[in-house]
Amino acid sequence: MNLKPFEYVEAKSVEDAVEALSAYGDGARVIAGGTVVVPLMKMRMVQPEALVSLSSVEGLADVRLDGGTLVAGALATHRAVSIYGVVREHAPLLPRAGGRVASPAIRSMGTLGGNLCYGESASDPPSALLALGGSVRLRGPDGERLVPFEDFFMGFYETAIGPEEILTHVEVRRQPPDARWRYLKWTPRAREDKPLVGLAVLLEMEDGTCRRASMAVGGVADRPVLLARASAALSGRDLGEPSIAEAAEAAAAEVEPVDDLQTTAGYRRDMLRIWVARTLRDLAADPPSSGVGPTGEVRSA
Numbered sequence: 001m002n003l004k005p006f007e008y009v010e011a012k013s014v015e016d017a018v019e020a021l022s023a024y025g026d027g028a029r030v031i032a033g034g035t036v037v038v039p040l041m042k043m044r045m046v047q048p049e050a051l052v053s054l055s056s057v058e059g060l061a062d063v064r065l066d067g068g069t070l071v072a073g074a075l076a077t078h079r080a081v082s083i084y085g086v087v088r089e090h091a092p093l094l095p096r097a098g099g100r101v102a103s104p105a106i107r108s109m110g111t112l113g114g115n116l117c118y119g120e121s122a123s124d125p126p127s128a129l130l131a132l133g134g135s136v137r138l139r140g141p142d143g144e145r146l147v148p149f150e151d152f153f154m155g156f157y158e159t160a161i162g163p164e165e166i167l168t169h170v171e172v173r174r175q176p177p178d179a180r181w182r183y184l185k186w187t188p189r190a191r192e193d194k195p196l197v198g199l200a201v202l203l204e205m206e207d208g209t210c211r212r213a214s215m216a217v218g219g220v221a222d223r224p225v226l227l228a229r230a231s232a233a234l235s236g237r238d239l240g241e242p243s244i245a246e247a248a249e250a251a252a253a254e255v256e257p258v259d260d261l262q263t264t265a266g267y268r269r270d271m272l273r274i275w276v277a278r279t280l281r282d283l284a285a286d287p288p289s290s291g292v293g294p295t296g297e298v299r300s301a
Helices: 014-027 037-042 078-083 085-090 093-098 104-109 112-118 125-132 228-234 241-253 265-284
Strands: 007-010 028-031 050-053 063-066 069-073 134-140 143-148 153-155 166-173 180-187 197-206 209-218 297-299
Touching: 007 014, 014 028, 014 050, 014 134, 014 166, 028 037, 063 085, 069 085, 078 085, 078 093, 078 104, 078 112, 085 093, 093 125, 093 180, 093 197, 112 125, 112 166, 125 166, 125 180, 125 197, 125 209, 180 265, 197 265, 209 228, 209 241, 228 241, 241 265
Parallel strands: 007 050, 028 050, 180 297
Antiparallel strands: 063 069, 069 166, 134 143, 134 166, 180 197, 197 209
């Protein structure tokens, strides 16, 4: 397929990339792994005047622990996030979700930062990041700013990134070592499908009581959603059937599911209610020393 001619700008620093975005304005697109922008260009859904590549910017693929915060550069691939020891040790919920993204080829090329910039609800990492808590770091002509995950996702393929800003880092809180957690990806067909329900659950337990809960879901609404009311229904309570049922109903009530070609809004709401309850029952039965649990892959029979 013939593409519209475009300039290719290989930025040597974040500042170079910001300057290129400012120079080309709406005609520029940032490229990292290329798993999103290249297919869009082939389908002529975007026809940029310039592609600004971040591949030569040093440090943007690094992953490190900074005190109680895990810091991942925007160019860290899904595969890297899913296998790096520092991530698996300090925020194991994230590699579990990252290891569910599409196919091995996509995980080897696609980047965490690019995934977030795309702003798709039906993606695996966003719900895990929301449950873990943290922020994205953005750089633009006016300097740097930190945006919490819950304020980053704004709507259907819409994020808080400004037109001349670049996402440089993802920062998440260190996961409590004794936490119980799950990432559940419910798909109607193959493992590589986008989730109809991508549920991330993180519970901090103490003597059978849920000290703090954090749950988030993708694939149900027009954006990944932090299930604040459902999480509050569990916090400070025993993880018994009454609190589980209340949390499941709260989760179903606090999202606005979407209708599309895959299924209806009502079906998505029902599936969210069911999988919140099942996942919490599974975690309630989990011994305190465990956090790994099942694979998190659930498909219809």
